[in-house]
Amino acid sequence: MNKDHLWHPFTQMKDYNNSDPLIIERGEGIMLYDVQGRAYYDGFSSVWLNVHGHNVPELNQAITEQLGRVAHSTLLGMANVPAIELAEKLVGITPEGLNKVFYSDSGATGVEIAIKMAFQYWHNKGIQGKTKFITMNQAYHGDTVGAVSVGAIPLYHDVFRPMLFPSHVIPYPYSYRHDGGETKAMEDTLTALRNLLETRADEIAALIVEPIVQGASGIIVMPPGCLSQMANLCRKYGVLLIADEVATGFGRTGAMFACDLEDVSPDLMVIGKGLTGGYLPVAATLATDEVYEAFYADYQEQKTFFHGHSYTGNPLGCAVALASLKLFEERNMVEGVRAKASFVEHKLAALKDRPHVGEIRQKGLMIGIELVRDKISRETYDWADRIGVRTSLRARELGMLTRPLGNVIVFIPPLVSSEAELDAMTDILEASILHVT
Ligand code: PLP
Numbered sequence: 001m002n003k004d005h006l007w008h009p010f011t012q013m014k015d016y017n018n019s020d021p022l023i024i025e026r027g028e029g030i031m032l033y034d035v036q037g038r039a040y041y042d043g044f045s046s047v048w049l050n051v052h053g054h055n056v057p058e059l060n061q062a063i064t065e066q067l068g069r070v071a072h073s074t075l076l077g078m079a080n081v082p083a084i085e086l087a088e089k090l091v092g093i094t095p096e097g098l099n100k101v102f103y104s105d106s107g108a109t110g111v112e113i114a115i116k117m118a119f120q121y122w123h124n125k126g127i128q129g130k131t132k133f134i135t136m137n138q139a140y141h142g143d144t145v146g147a148v149s150v151g152a153i154p155l156y157h158d159v160f161r162p163m164l165f166p167s168h169v170i171p172y173p174y175s176y177r178h179d180g181g182e183t184k185a186m187e188d189t190l191t192a193l194r195n196l197l198e199t200r201a202d203e204i205a206a207l208i209v210e211p212i213v214q215g216a217s218g219i220i221v222m223p224p225g226c227l228s229q230m231a232n233l234c235r236k237y238g239v240l241l242i243a244d245e246v247a248t249g250f251g252r253t254g255a256m257f258a259c260d261l262e263d264v265s266p267d268l269m270v271i272g273k274g275l276t277g278g279y280l281p282v283a284a285t286l287a288t289d290e291v292y293e294a295f296y297a298d299y300q301e302q303k304t305f306f307h308g309h310s311y312t313g314n315p316l317g318c319a320v321a322l323a324s325l326k327l328f329e330e331r332n333m334v335e336g337v338r339a340k341a342s343f344v345e346h347k348l349a350a351l352k353d354r355p356h357v358g359e360i361r362q363k364g365l366m367i368g369i370e371l372v373r374d375k376i377s378r379e380t381y382d383w384a385d386r387i388g389v390r391t392s393l394r395a396r397e398l399g400m401l402t403r404p405l406g407n408v409i410v411f412i413p414p415l416v417s418s419e420a421e422l423d424a425m426t427d428i429l430e431a432s433i434l435h436v437t
Contacts, residue, residue: 108142219368
């Protein structure tokens with residue numbers, strides 16, 4: 001039945017139909033169990049979103065209690081209690097100045113909202129022509145049409161170009177593959193941004209960026225200071241900054257938000273994934289008062305933000321998000337991530353000298369291991385080698401789930417993972433890499 005009727009996302013169904021399908025039946029802690037009862041470590045947090053593990057009593061309870069009240073009611077012109085409480089909480093934990101919360105249901109829709117808000121912000125202020133966006137090379141912001149328009153991964157995005165709005169693309173500082181290393185990579189990024197802003201700021205609405213770690217391109221970490229300098233340039237030239245914290249938010253990088261690592265306060269910030277602890281699809285776009293006030297007017301001025309989704313501000317999702325944030329506080333999750341991250345860093349250090357390990361990149365519990373055919377020349381594996389896929393399949397045989405990004409092996413464990421679990425998972429990771437390379 002799975003093969004007959006299900007069309008899986010980001011999946012070549014011809015490959016899938018020829019494979020041994022994995023069908024998950026239940027989860028407990030950081031383990032997932034398939035219908036045959038086989039156990040797997042959730043080594044990529046079910047696509048980068050699980051925080052406290054699976055089947056968590058406190059989170060289950062929050063949903064059941066809310067279910068006994070109301071499962072859903074709209075936010076269009078009305079409110080519900082968990083949505084209000086969560087908004088207040090989010091304003092308290094996000095960077096300074098973000099005081100308004102607009103809900104949606106996935107990272108992509110959160111990005112879509114940020115883009116439309118930035119666009120309409122300038123329109124509402126009566127400033128003509130600021131209609132374009134700047135993005136970064138290899139950026140990924142989700143799969144809806146607006147999010148793809150500011151996406152820059154050719155494999156995913158090029159086919160859709162004719163239906164998208166064009167964006168300016170500046171280089172992302174990919175130090176490992178830059179001849180000048182970290183310093184020069186960052187200089188190139190900042191120079192490109194400065195040049196663009198000096199000549200074209202009057203036609204640019206916003207810069208959108210994955211702060212500190214570019215995720216889907218291969219877990220690529222920015223050189224220190226890069227994000228804050230980009231933010232300063234945006235401020236200087238009157239261009240909004242949209243921080244897409246969908247992947248990096250909620251402790252993943254060792255700070256509650258990656259922007260906190262460099263004291264950056266964006267004009268708009270998108271959160272999703274870990275917001276509900278990895279339980280239900282809720283995302284949000286946070287805005288400053290300055291942005292909000294550009295929309296706040298008498299109705300006939302036509303400044304309303306005409307955007308919303310049927311399930312915007314879903315009470316079940318907001319209730320579980322509140323319960324997740326309570327666990328963050330009670331369990332000192334963010335501090336815990338920093339300690340666990342150094343344990344993993346130490347553990348993976350042994351892999352660095354292996355002949356096909358090009359670079360190990362890590363920020364908090366967000367880790368990417370780039371495999372190369374030749375360590376000296378950094379020659380990549382041909383994508384037909386499917387080195388990433390084969391490594392992940394081996395990891396699965398050894399009892400851990402992960403999903404590669406091309407030749408980059410991803411290790412993004414649930415934040416709750418214990419040292420013993422991290423130890424076991426990194427052993428599997430190492431064994432899988434050595435088996436395949
Ligand atoms: N933005 C970033 C930085 C992401 O990494 C992702 C997903 O991986 C998204 C947006 C899209 O989120 P979603 O899959 O919830 O639409």
